[in-house]
Amino acid sequence: MDEYNQGIQQVSDNRAFMTSSIIQIRLDTEKVLEELERYLNGSEIIADYDEKGNKEYKELQISEPKANKQGIYDIMGFIKSKVNSQIVQGFFASDSKGYSEMYEKFMDDVHDSFTTMILENCEYWDIEDNNIRGIINTVIHMVRAFLTRLIGDKERLSYAQTFKTTESTNTREQSGFNLFRSHKRGWLIKWI
Numbered sequence: 001m002d003e004y005n006q007g008i009q010q011v012s013d014n015r016a017f018m019t020s021s022i023i024q025i026r027l028d029t030e031k032v033l034e035e036l037e038r039y040l041n042g043s044e045i046i047a048d049y050d051e052k053g054n055k056e057y058k059e060l061q062i063s064e065p066k067a068n069k070q071g072i073y074d075i076m077g078f079i080k081s082k083v084n085s086q087i088v089q090g091f092f093a094s095d096s097k098g099y100s101e102m103y104e105k106f107m108d109d110v111h112d113s114f115t116t117m118i119l120e121n122c123e124y125w126d127i128e129d130n131n132i133r134g135i136i137n138t139v140i141h142m143v144r145a146f147l148t149r150l151i152g153d154k155e156r157l158s159y160a161q162t163f164k165t166t167e168s169t170n171t172r173e174q175s176g177f178n179l180f181r182s183h184k185r186g187w188l189i190k191w192i
Contacts, residue, residue, distance in 0.1 A: 027085035029146075036079060036142060040072045040135070041065050066135055071125025075139070078114060082143050087150075094152040103151050111140050 038044060042063035050056055067075065094100040115136055122132055 027088060029083050029085060029088075032142065032146075033076070033080065033083065036139070037072065037076055039138060040067060040075060066127060066131045068126040071121065071127060074117075074121070074125070075135070078117060079139060079143065082110060083146050088146070090150045092147075092150045092152070098152060100151045103147065107140075107144055107147065110143055111136075114139060 038059070042061060042065045043059050044062050045057050046060050048056055048058050065072065092100040092103040092106065094103075118127065118132060118136055121127075122129075127135065
């Protein structure tokens with residue numbers, strides 16, 4: 001190492017290395033959405049082994065789909081509008097005991113609009129009567145649990161601690177030309 005580079009020190013907090021993976025896990029909704037879509041499709045992912053003994057994953061049809069393709073697509077569109085990484089960074093004001101009237105009103109609206117959507121379209125989406133309540137309850141319970149993260153702004157406040165990092169840099173002056181070192185500026189005065 002040359003003399004200049006020997007004088008540089010960097011100190012980083014360990015949280016900086018964990019930040020991206022923790023935040024990514026907390027904001028990633030893909031897995032829960034995939035599981036919900038498999039529920040609607042009546043399928044499961046299972047681990048199996050091929051003839052060479054290698055583990056592979058297969059989607060197995062467990063039951064009849066809860067709706068046709070158009071119905072599943074529209075239901076998932078509704079859910080994705082409520083369960084995504086942008087929404088979870090929102091905020092529902094709460095009182096000192098953690099109760100949020102904003103959250104309760106929002107969830108009432110979500111429940112009413114989703115129930116109406118299912119009831120108005122169950123015939124077109126081939127949803128059987130015995131599946132209506134199950135679809136509504138499964139979706140609303142998942143959305144309700146997910147959106148509790150917005151109450152009292154706790155989710156965004158927790159990011160501040162995750163992103164905290166510390167850095168310091170020390171450099172030693174060396175002999176020879178250094179662009180940032182003070183030079184005698186006598187020659188500059190001659191030109192003024």
